[in-house]
Amino acid sequence: MIYNNKPMPELLKYWELQGLLTPLDRHFAIEMAKMHQCGEPLYLFICAYLSKQLSNQHGCVVLEQINQANPMFESPRLCSLNFEIEDFKAALLSFPGISQYQEGQPCATPIILDGNRLYLQKYHQFELTVASTLNRLASNPIEVDIPNLTKQLSLVFPQPQNQDIDWQKIAAATALTRQLAVITGGPGTGKTTTVTKMLFLLQLNQELNIKLVAPTGKAAARLTESIKASKARLASDLEQHKDQIDLNAIDKIPEEASTIHRLLGVVPNSHRYRHNKDNPLRLDLLIVDEASMVDLPMMDKLLSALPENARLILLGDQDQLASVEAGAVLADICHGIKLKGQSGNSWKMRYSQNQLQTLSSLTNTDLSEFLDTNGHFGDSLCMLQYSHRFAGEAGIGQLAKAVNNGDIGNVLNVWQQGYDEISWLGHGEISANLQQNIGLVTLLNQSEKHYRPYLQLIKNLQESYKSGINKGDEAAIEVINKFNDYRLLCPMRSGDYGVDGINQQMADLLNKHHHINVNQEFYLGRPIIIQSNDYNLGLFNGDIGIVLQDSEQPDRLMAHFIKADGSILKVLPARLPTHETCYAMTVHKSQGSEFDRVAMVMPPQPTQSQWQLLTKELLYTAITRAKSHFVCLGSRNTFEHCVNHATERASGLADRLWKMT
């Protein structure tokens, strides 16, 4: 079954040297072999391979895929794997560390075989808990007063002009009638607007204890801002109906969002949380924004802490980058409404007869084409597809759509249209004198122009302090907001074209132009991104701040951040948790944020591991962070590679939710 020309421990070392395994993968295999006193080559191989897949954010190993384009078998004279699936499973089950999953039976081994998937026991358990909780919630309808709610829905969702079916209204009706609702859609499709209107209707009819959360502090702050803005819009839209509907319910819509970690209550110096299965959260409805960023272990913890009768609403964009850790939970949840065999991304809602009837009555909409008699999970889903944000900014919206559809012909077409909102910089020649890439030099010079305004504000402030004028915290808010108008995004961290290299080059250029004075680590104007959570300080991974003069003591420099409530948090630089400079940040870190202008930096000659990072989701996420302009420094080759490479994460969650074989 496995042919290995060298002893397996030597092969593992060889693969490690080739960068195909990490030292951790190899050690895991060796420890497992020791623990189970089993030195069989296949056992060593499968343990190392499972560990490798988990570090690549897969939730499991799909047995049939092991042999597909696996670089470990590139030299078949060194090692090859040849098997019939049933024989392979029998061989795996003969090892003491692997056992077959039996429903309802405790798992006794560290590795579990479930169908044709191989799991580390812990991840198998996460998947089971998440699937069973979501399935339980999805099967529960909520009784509503249909005539009354129909009237209220039609006031809150007047007929839109641009679509046949008002999917926002359907999404709100879904969330009002199911214990679980998943509202997905790209940027600006109205997820927050819809959920605000839904919360208004909910609070109109009963008062619930509602909590809003997001995976990062930045995303939580943005959710708070969006809900506030949506509430204000709703109040003004409904002013004309104030005789028919109680507008006071708008004030009962919560707007403060926290991080998931904070809601669950971190137990210091441990991986545990205060709220769990035995100490559930106290709430009636939990709303999770940016759900695409929630990984499988975190979803497990969140769902375990959810009280039995609580409702859950997940909001997010299923096409964005999957979570940094294992799993692609939101994509798995949406899997069943994705149309197979179609080019690009096409979706179709799937409703049971009962839910179809409920939604049709509540919204006066003919939904019969969405009838599906298989299962009930689709009853909890609604996808919004019309972007209100990109309607007026055609270029960004068109490019994002073409990339998301994986349609390279259309992508090239969009570039050729000459839209003002998108521009392209080729890497060009490496200049012999400067030893610098001309495309990069151009981009850095453009960036110097875009960062100049925030630095000018800092200079003005400096002058004001000198003249004895103190503008207080408002000035700091203005500076941070101005800085957030522009951002350089990189797929990777290291190298000249990674975050580290671009930050260094940007700082050098700004220093050369005398916009900053890099005379000390925490120089005036240095932008900082936080890399870990510090609950005592109230700073979270991904928070962005700037080193500025302290308004109370202008000769002192403090790192300034805007808190979720809009006020300023000042921290002594020496007390900052792990952080780095932030002229450039990774695309991953930019999730949950928006900038007026975005510049994406692709490497000119990606290494083997960099190619793996360059995916469709990465590009789509970067493009959709931009509100008014997107520029890409890259080569046609890398751009096309991204468009053609969608992220696939091995997982059994979609099957468990959609009951597929």
Ligand SMILES: Nc1ncnc2c1ncn2[C@@H]1O[C@H](COP(=O)(O)OP(=O)(O)OP(=O)(O)O)[C@@H](O)[C@H]1O
């Ligand atoms: N039905 C609608 N008609 C007109 N404008 C709308 C409608 N729905 C949303 N918008 C507008 O589109 C913009 C984006 O809406 P919203 O913030 O709700 O979208 P979102 O999906 O939550 O966006 P994001 O993913 O960026 O958080 C807002 O300015 C909002 O006013």
